Amino acid sequence: MSHNTGRDHIAIPGPSVMPSRVLQAMHRPAPNIYTGALVELTESVLQDLNRIANNSGDAVIYIGNGHAVWEAALINVLAPGDDMLALASGRFGRGWAAMAEPLGIKAEVLDAQVGQPIDPDQLESRLRADTEHRIRVVSTVQSDTSTSIRNDIAAIRRAIDAAGHHALLMVDAICSFGCEPMDMQAMGVDILITGCQKGLMTPPGLGILFANEKAQQAKAQHLPRSAYWDWRPRISAEVFPARFCGTPPTHHLYGLREALDMLLEEGMNAVWSRHERFAGAVWAALDAWGADGELTMHVANPADRSHAVTAIHTGDGDGKRLQDWCKEHAGVTLGIGMDTRITEGAVVGSSVDAMFRIGHMGHLNIPMLMGTLGSIDAGLKALGIEHGQSALTAASEALGAFRKHA
Ligand SMILES: Cc1ncc(COP(=O)(O)O)c(C=O)c1O
DSSP: OOOOOSOOEEESSSSOOOOHHHHHHHOSOOOOSSSSHHHHHHHHHHHHHHHHHTOSSEEEEEESOHHHHHHHHHHHHOOTTOEEEEEESSHHHHHHHHHHGGGTOEEEEEEOOTTSOOOHHHHHHHHHHOTTOOEEEEEEESEETTTTEEOOHHHHHHHHHHTTOOOEEEEEOTTTBTTBOOOHHHHTOSEEEEESSSTTOSOSOEEEEEEOHHHHHHHHTSOOSOTTTOHHHHHHOSSGGGGGTSSOOHHHHHHHHHHHHHHHHHOHHHHHHHHHHHHHHHHHHHHHHTTSSSOEESOOSGGGBOSSEEEEEOSTTHHHHHHHHIIIIIOEEEEEOOOOOEETTEEOSOOGGGEEEEEOOSSOOHHHHHHHHHHHHHHHHHTTOOOOSOHHHHHHHHHHHHHHHO
16 A cells, blocks of 8 residues: 655755745746846856855856766866876766766876775875876865765865865865855865755756866966867856857756745855754664664764765665655655765675665755655565664654754
């Protein structure tokens, strides 16, 4: 028997739940793309994005997903034959390096230990060994969505500085932007990229790139290799469509404007703190479930865990069975397991069927979060998967403690 007659809920780590306000803002006739409201709205979107990132430079928007803006970042500052060091704490850190190879960029991957963030000391040693400063870019992912590992970006910057190295620091905040604090100036980030479909609560389709002055100077030394990805004409465009190298993503811009309004009305500190508390509730439930049986979080240290997504290991096949049960009987879509235990390219641990992920990012409130946890709890019982008790109590206590202090 299925209990699934209500509204479906998506608890994957992006695309996240689209707020009605965002969808309604997009529901409009085609606008003028040369002058007027859309032009002004886009300026305000770029200003607000820069404000949230605390970027001293410029932001550009590409029509594309995360892979598109990965490529945009690479192609603007690296030429064929250049070296980069890709810090990997999961699939996405490695994925960025893989995008570099066909562009002729030599991407060396520095893997973190399984379940752990990048070790700044290891990074510093590697950069010290680069006496000729051949490495032009260090890339990293703030929160790797596959493993739910959160890297300390400020510590990575300190390691680069301690090595006396001049490489640009390029950060993927596709999972974390709008969910976890970002401050490009305080963290020493030169290039930051994100997509609109996770913390920014807008349907997939916009890739956003922020470049500070140092990154723009590095760019100036390069001949443009791609008229489409080149960020300079987009920054200096006098004709509005030139900002997008063609037709602007009209309705996405209206949607993103509304999403930014929602975030700024709540206040970024409140948004980040909400994500932290919701993550804490998920972890409290997992600690309780994990007291018996095989459920364990991939990341042991809470300080190293993403506030937007949590990756969980289960017994063989149980992750997949739980996902299927939740979808069929509760209308809740959980995140699939991704190969997390990647070391030097080899999967050395659990298969993807022995995992699932919970996305807890973006447009989320307590009923949505507790509904997801309650559905998982019911699924564990229905499937006879061994687990500890009182997970929902633990989660609501974590949330209640937050309300008491708020
Ligand atoms: C951290 C991170 N980087 C990059 C990507 C790739 O983005 P896309 O799937 O939009 O191309 C994702 C996708 O989930 C991601 O989570």
